[in-house]
Amino acid sequence: MKPAAKPQYASVELPFGCAPPRPHCPICGHALLIVGEDSIANVDACRHLAFIFIGEIAEFGFRSTDFQKRAAGRRTSQLDLSKLRKFLERIGYGNKLLALEITYGGMACGPVWYSDVYGFDYETIGDEVAELETPASVVVASAADR
Ligand SMILES: [Zn+2]
Numbered sequence: 001m002k003p004a005a006k007p008q009y010a011s012v013e014l015p016f017g018c019a020p021p022r023p024h025c026p027i028c029g030h031a032l033l034i035v036g037e038d039s040i041a042n043v044d045a046c047r048h049l050a051f052i053f054i055g056e057i058a059e060f061g062f063r064s065t066d067f068q069k070r071a072a073g074r075r076t077s078q079l080d081l082s083k084l085r086k087f088l089e090r091i092g093y094g095n096k097l098l099a100l101e102i103t104y105g106g107m108a109c110g111p112v113w114y115s116d117v118y119g120f121d122y123e124t125i126g127d128e129v130a131e132l133e134t135p136a137s138v139v140v141a142s143a144a145d146r
Helices: 065-071 081-090 122-145
Strands: 008-013 033-035 041-043 049-054 059-063 097-107 111-121
Touching (some): 049 065, 065 111
Antiparallel strands (some): 049 059, 049 111, 097 111
């Protein structure tokens, strides 16, 4: 197999004034944010979500266990959106990572724009397939025993 290529990075900008994005996992369809009555969004991660990077504060809003292991000992305090892509590469993510950057804006005291990045690790799919196949083959075996 070829050595892992770079993380895949997609950027999209929503039309001005759109509601903030409610991203879903492209692998399993899980809704990643739960918005309460107080309008505060809480992360409800599925196993495929590697990270959420919040551009406005230049911090991670979520990091998976695997991501934390990869990033252990790395400084993330100087990170911003322009450096994130290189950072993902440096901590060993290849082309099985999809980073989706969503930019959206609306009116506050003036027009404001935000960019958040959601990282999805397609490497995690392998574990799932193995888990799904095991019970299925058990069922086939027990059916054949009859
Ligand atoms: Zn998922």
